[in-house]
Amino acid sequence: MFAAERRQLILEMVRANGAVSLRELARVVQTSEVTVRRDVRALEAEGLLDRRHGGAVLPGGFTRESGFPQKSLSATAEKTAIAELAAGLVEEGEAVVVGAGTTTQELARRLARVAGLTVVTNSLLVAQALAHANRVEVVMTGGTLRGSNYALVGSGAEQSLQGLRVSRAFLSGSGLTAERGLSTSNMLSASVDRALVQAASEVVVLADHTKLGTDTMFQTVPTELMTRLVTDEPLAHDDRAGRELQALADQGVQIAVAGTGPAGAGMGTERSFQTGGAHGAGSGPVAGGASGHGPGAGRREGPLPGQRRNRPLRGGGPSTPPTLRSAPPPPTALPEGFR
The missing domain is CATH 1.10.10.10 (Winged helix-like DNA-binding domain superfamily/Winged helix DNA-binding domain)
Incomplete structure (x- = not known):
């Protein structure tokens, strides 16, 4: 050992x-x-x-990591909506990596319907969710089983990822801040997550609003490596989460907000943030209004970095071409409700 x-x-x-x-x-x-x-x-x-x-x-004031039973009961509606929206990013025939977590487990349940998909994972729960999907190939890493979250960790897991290259990595964690990016409270889990990031061209972080503004011990995905964040809409009075979303958007992270209300339950909607990070000065919100609801909901402004061709999220209209820029313009304000 x-x-x-x-x-x-x-x-x-x-x-x-x-x-x-x-x-x-x-x-x-x-x-x-x-x-x-x-x-x-x-x-x-x-x-x-x-x-x-x-x-x-234990040192004074040290908090224990929540186990799987506690995590599985936290923000369940939000995780379902996030997973539904994130699944729309995946095309038939793609190869992706999916990390461990209760939100990624929800994502895996929806990826079971994507034909010709190859999923590489270190999570027993993700593999179990895809076990009976006859059109999906599941590749598991090696490693040592960490019972608290049913994930394979350690040098065996990391070595099995060497030389791997896929289109996207879907990861969740214990905390997310604009300053440090995604983090987790477990050292071995963080090390494997970093190896998953290295295997992917694009990194999609799945984090519900309770993770926003929370910083934990071990960094897994620095903000500059995050392509997209899929989250749910924070509470109106949650200023900390709103500030983190604005700061992440200002650094070029594409923000997708999943609806969890009666109109958006069980489905994903998306909001584009007008910032100086990833888009030009003239970019506006997606069709359907600032909230992302309406007939045009689900469209994004431009393709993910490195994406070979423009395509909409499932159920959306055509995406607009990316905007060339020579210098980032100043950010504009968040939509109403995030101030």
């Missing part, structure tokens, strides 16, 4: 139990107490745990 894997396992044991003896840690990671003591000292230096005589404990 590599040192990084061993230390991550030590962290997970301490988080799960609050306090663990060096003897128990050594038994689980199958190494000497001297090595475990050195690992604990290194983790303490990073502020991830506190040493105690003969063991390790």
Whole structure:
């Protein structure tokens, strides 16, 4: 077991139990107490745990990572709408990678209807959602099973992704900020997610509004590598989420907002943000109004970077050609409700 894997396992044991003896840690990671003591000292230096005589404990104020049962019950309607909208980005015959998470699991259920699709994943839940889709080929990474989110992690997972190239990566995480991008609270999961990003020409982040403005320990997708964010509409009084959306749009991230109200339940709608990041000064909202509802909803202003040809989201009209620009113009304000 590599040192990084061993230390991550030590962290997970301490988080799960609050306090663990060096003897128990050594038994689980199958190494000497001297090595475990050195690992604990290194983790303490990073502020991830506190040493105690003969063991390790959680540092003050440290929050445990939510397990799969808790995550699966959080923002379920939002995740469904996000997954529906994100699935419209995938064409028949494409090859994509899909990371671990409850939102990506919802996406996988919708990708089962895309013929000729190849999905590479490290998630057992994603693979299970696609297991009976006879028109979809599923390729799983190797690695060590992380039971808390049913994902394969570690050096085996990362090595199996070397040399892989696909059109898009769909990833979710624990937090998203304009400053650091997507992040997660688990070191091994973050490392695999970074390998998934390296395998894709474009990166699509799936994050509901509860993740906006939240920053966690390990960065997975820097903002400059994000092609598109698919999210749901924040609450009107959620100024923090609104600011993060504006900042992400200003940095060139294409924002797609999924509707979750009565008119948009079970389907995706999209909103284009007028900013100086990815589009020209004269670009306006998508047809159907600023909210993305109406007969033209679902269209985007231009193709994703690197995309070979223009195409609409499913159910939308034709996309407009990209706008050439020599310098980014100043950003304009967000639509009403995001201020």
